[in-house]
Amino acid sequence: MRWCKLLRALPGSVHKAAGGRSAALQPRSFNSSSHNHKDLFQDFESQVKAFREKLSVMTPGSDWSPITLTKGLPPERADIVIVGGGVIGWSIAYWLKKKERVREGVRVLLVEKDPTYSQASTVLSAGGIRQQFSLKENIQLSMASVDFMKNINNHLGVLNQDPIDLQFNHSGYLFLASEDVAHIMEENHVTQRELGAKVILLSPAQLKERFPWINTDGIALASYGLENEGWFDPWTLLNAFRCKAMSMGVYQCFGEVTGFRCSTQKAETVDGEDVNVKRIKYVNVRMPNSLEYQPVECAVVVNAAGAASGKIAEMLGIGHGPKDTVAGLSLPVEPRKRYVYVVHCPDGPGLECPFLIDYSGFYVRREGLGGNYITGKSPEETEEPDVSNLEVDHTFFHEKVWPLLCHRAPPFECLKVSGAWAGFYDYNSFDQNGIVGVHPLVNNMFFATGFSGHGLQQSPAVGRAVAELILDGGFQTIDLSAFDFRRILYQEPVRERNIV
Ligand SMILES: Cc1cc2nc3c(=O)[nH]c(=O)nc-3n(C[C@H](O)[C@H](O)[C@H](O)COP(=O)(O)OP(=O)(O)OC[C@H]3O[C@@H](n4cnc5c(N)ncnc54)[C@H](O)[C@@H]3O)c2cc1C
Numbered sequence: 146m147r148w149c150k151l152l153r154a155l156p157g158s159v160h161k162a163a164g165g166r167s168a169a170l171q172p173r174s175f176n177s178s179s180h181n182h183k184d185l186f187q188d189f190e191s192q193v194k195a196f197r198e199k200l201s202v203m204t205p206g207s208d209w210s211p212i213t214l215t216k217g218l219p220p221e222r223a224d225i226v227i228v229g230g231g232v233i234g235w236s237i238a239y240w241l242k243k244k245e246r247v248r249e250g251v252r253v254l255l256v257e258k259d260p261t262y263s264q265a266s267t268v269l270s271a272g273g274i275r276q277q278f279s280l281k282e283n284i285q286l287s288m289a290s291v292d293f294m295k296n297i298n299n300h301l302g303v304l305n306q307d308p309i310d311l312q313f314n315h316s317g318y319l320f321l322a323s324e325d326v327a328h329i330m331e332e333n334h335v336t337q338r339e340l341g342a343k344v345i346l347l348s349p350a351q352l353k354e355r356f357p358w359i360n361t362d363g364i365a366l367a368s369y370g371l372e373n374e375g376w377f378d379p380w381t382l383l384n385a386f387r388c389k390a391m392s393m394g395v396y397q398c399f400g401e402v403t404g405f406r407c408s409t410q411k412a413e414t415v416d417g418e419d420v421n422v423k424r425i426k427y428v429n430v431r432m433p434n435s436l437e438y439q440p441v442e443c444a445v446v447v448n449a450a451g452a453a454s455g456k457i458a459e460m461l462g463i464g465h466g467p468k469d470t471v472a473g474l475s476l477p478v479e480p481r482k483r484y485v486y487v488v489h490c491p492d493g494p495g496l497e498c499p500f501l502i503d504y505s506g507f508y509v510r511r512e513g514l515g516g517n518y519i520t521g522k523s524p525e526e527t528e529e530p531d532v533s534n535l536e537v538d539h540t541f542f543h544e545k546v547w548p549l550l551c552h553r554a555p556p557f558e559c560l561k562v563s564g565a566w567a568g569f570y571d572y573n574s575f576d577q578n579g580i581v582g583v584h585p586l587v588n589n590m591f592f593a594t595g596f597s598g599h600g601l602q603q604s605p606a607v608g609r610a611v612a613e614l615i616l617d618g619g620f621q622t623i624d625l626s627a628f629d630f631r632r633i634l635y636q637e638p639v640r641e642r643n644i645v
Contacts, residue, residue, distance in 0.1 A: 230257030236608025269568025
């Protein structure tokens with residue numbers, strides 16, 4: 146795309162940003178050198194400046210009147226509205242409050258449409274956490290998150306309530322590589338070790354010695370996590386974030402975000418494309434079982450709607466412009482259905498079972514101590530299932546998962562499927578990694594979405610990063626500028642190498 150090349154030359158562009166200062170709040174223009182072109186971010190910059198000034202003078206008991214709440218309705222205004230009450234949304238809410246705790250003035254409202262969380266990715270996930278990624282950002286996010294989880298009661302414990310028990314099962318991930326990709330596993334291993342992850346490489350003989358029940362045919366190399374990997378209960382993490390954030394003053398509202406009211410400013414890209422830069426003024430929240438909606442006035446919106454975040458972006462016209470223009474560029478996050486099968490296998494490896502990920506694509510891990518396991522596999526691009534419901538395809542297990550599982554781990558030849566469920570990945574179809582930052586044409590909506598198969602485990606660190614972006618104007622701890630939306634503008638995918 147022509148404009149991608151031109152945008153690359155922008156001053157303050159995310160990829161060139163120094164010292165991890167990001168993304169959203171830096172002075173930027175699409176073409177600052179020409180007097181004809183306007184600074185797309187000028188309006189936003191001044192508003193954010195005013196917002197921060199307000200924060201800096203705000204103390205408890207200052208002139209801010211308390212919000213008057215009508216039962217069941219959201220407040221009429223809030224500083225920051227978070228759309229989506231999954232683990233990402235609640236983590237952001239917690240960190241926003243944690244960071245501005247001394248001032249206690251920022252009104253954070255979280256809007257969740259489904260109090261039962263019946264389709265939320267968080268509660269339907271496999272609950273895994275690992276350090277074995279190839280991108281340094283993903284490794285750092287997971288390392289910071291596991292550290293958070295190990296000390297969860299220090300972070301999220303609430304006075305006079307039972308301690309939080311994440312039911313963390315410490316168990317390494319075991320990745321298996323074939324000959325053609327073993328070199329990538331070695332390279333990834335170097336990156337992981339450099340960042341402090343405790344991961345070892347195993348030859349086929351070492352693998353056999355450690356896991357005698359694994360068939361090593363076709364395996365050239367394996368990578369095994371010694372520490373800080375395993376799985377935990379997703380609902381407990383979500384609920385812990387939620388309870389803590391609410392105890393710190395975050396408002397929760399059950400309702401559906403159905404649209405936005407925006408102000409619009411005309412601008413022009415360096416390519417001469419006329420664009421409308423929007424700024425959200427109101428979020429429309431429709432109350433459950435009602436056609437009525439309440440507009441909520443706000444300064445900043447966070448799109449943490451998981452698999453539905455592409456739809457939320459569409460409500461703002463993102464992606465509705467002509468193809469190959471900035472305005473035509475949608476948020477590439479969509480639901481992708483993934484099946485999880487629960488199998489009972491009395492002769493299985495039991496406690497010896499790691500979170501095994503085979504190069505053929507299937508995974509298996511222990512579930513409890515009673516001979517149960519969960520297993521699954523992402524379908525090929527051409528066989529992606531219908532996403533209009535969460536029905537499970539049992540044939541997929543018999544035809545696509547079980548043969549691979551038996552081949553690699555023969556004890557699983559004898560098993561019984563005792564249950565199954567399906568959930569939606571918040572799938573980033575561009576490069577399957579998180580998108581964290583603003584869209585250039587809606588400059589007060591922050592994205593925190595698209596984490597595909599690893600959003601749960603990264604949620605503690607992602608929430609902190611988004612709070613930094615909003616309150617500090619840039620990343621302070623882990624530099625996530627590589628995950629900014631602009632990589633989509635530049636058509637520069639940031640992909641994991643040979644890792645799910
Ligand atoms: C089968 C499966 C296995 C997985 N395994 C793992 C794993 O092992 N490890 C890992 O780290 N990750 C895993 N994931 C991915 C992980 O679950 C997600 O990346 C993560 O939960 C995303 O969290 P979220 O808060 O963004 O989304 P969600 O949990 O989906 O929350 C988004 C919320 O937004 C709400 N919402 C949507 N639209 C609106 C609206 N208009 N108004 C108000 N609210 C709205 C939804 O109701 C929902 O509750 C898995 C996912 C699946 C499906």
